Amino acid sequence: MGQETLLTIRNMRKSFDGTEVLKDISLTVKRGEVLSVIGPSGSGKSTLLRCATLLERMDGGTLIYHGDVAATDESGAMVYASKKDLKMIRRRFGLVFQNFNLFPHYSVMKNITEPPMLTEGISKEEAYRRAEDLLGRLGLTDKKDAYPGSLSGGQQQRVSIARALAMQPDILFFDEPTSALDPELTAEVLKVIRRLASEHMTMIIVTHEMQFAREVSDRIIFMEQGGIQAEGTPEELFSSENARLREFMGKFTA
């Protein structure tokens, strides 16, 4: 595994209407690493993801992508990088949503090809080449002309993974990618993520799938009440003596 640090979060804080949702979160992710974030609902894991992907502004802390500072409060006040710099930084990561958020008026092909053509300015040929390669790898070649509304949830989620990968991000974030899917479709999506892990794609996965997290992750973070309560390799966490962690994981693995 490479030693290059792709993402650094230091002392990230976030409140909504006076309620602290993230308290002093710090973590780093190295190239090729798969990090899972687990924890009960309302523990702040989704907010962490939304702040890291710039969908939500954090109130304090530092966010660095591969050496480029996206936001920091080291000078005392919370400062975000310029719009132009943030645009460059956004290219470094992709995000797969719980509800897919595919563009329903675009075909599968257009969903995957338009974003890199527009924002990276690559040629149509290059965009199609990337898309066809990805669709092939994800077993969706026969769906390229379909519209998202006609696909199953599992297929839609695979298309949204393809859409994110077409941007060739350094890091791919997943926000509970299987929470909207039934067990069968869940398996289909997890298979894809597993394969990405075996190809050493750097990933940060917020999930409720404990067994999956255990098997695919290099590291797991357990969050509760806005803070990181435990962190370690799957072996460390699953054999932890932390009572709260055992109780939480017990509910899922029973």
Add this chain to the structure above:
Amino acid sequence: MLKQLGNGMAVSVGIFLLTLLFSLPLGLLVAFGRMSRNRIVSSLTKIYISIMRGTPLMLQLIVVYFAPYYVFGVSIGGYRFPAIIIAFSVNYAAYFAEIYRGGIESMPKGQYEAAEVLGYSRAQTFFRIILPQVIKTVLPSITNETITLVKDTSLSFVLAQAEMFTIAKQIAAKEASIGPLMVAGIFYYVFNFIVAFVMERFEKKLDYYR
């Protein structure tokens, strides 16, 4: 008589088309104003929409036509037809604005977020992702307004504009016959039949996705 009615028909169609041409885009601007985060802009737009929807269109037509003379003391030659187009356009823009706003606000937040993460600019997000979907959702409501507009063109008679209804009424009075009014009625019906048909085709065209 038929020739006169024919001319009136052309004027009615002209009012209809010009009003749509101006009020559809204007309505989008008004909708932006209404949704603006700037309090002054959104309040002013809200008042404008409220007045347009809360007072009779017939009264608005008269005010727009006579205001330059009564308020500013200027009389503009050949102002009758432009006044009608202005009054109809600002009135219908208010209705269209509320339809657009409803459509824009019904778009899921996830569409904006997906576009943002993929690096779309705000303009790209609106014109490529949001607007096409909004058009599909609001089309049935737009059809309704458009059909009302066809019939509302007859209100131009208050300014004695020589359109279909004004002419039919004049001939009917002169000849003491209900025939011309019947012809006018058939004209509006057929006109709207065509409008409904065309709009349905549009809706079908957008049916390629769910």
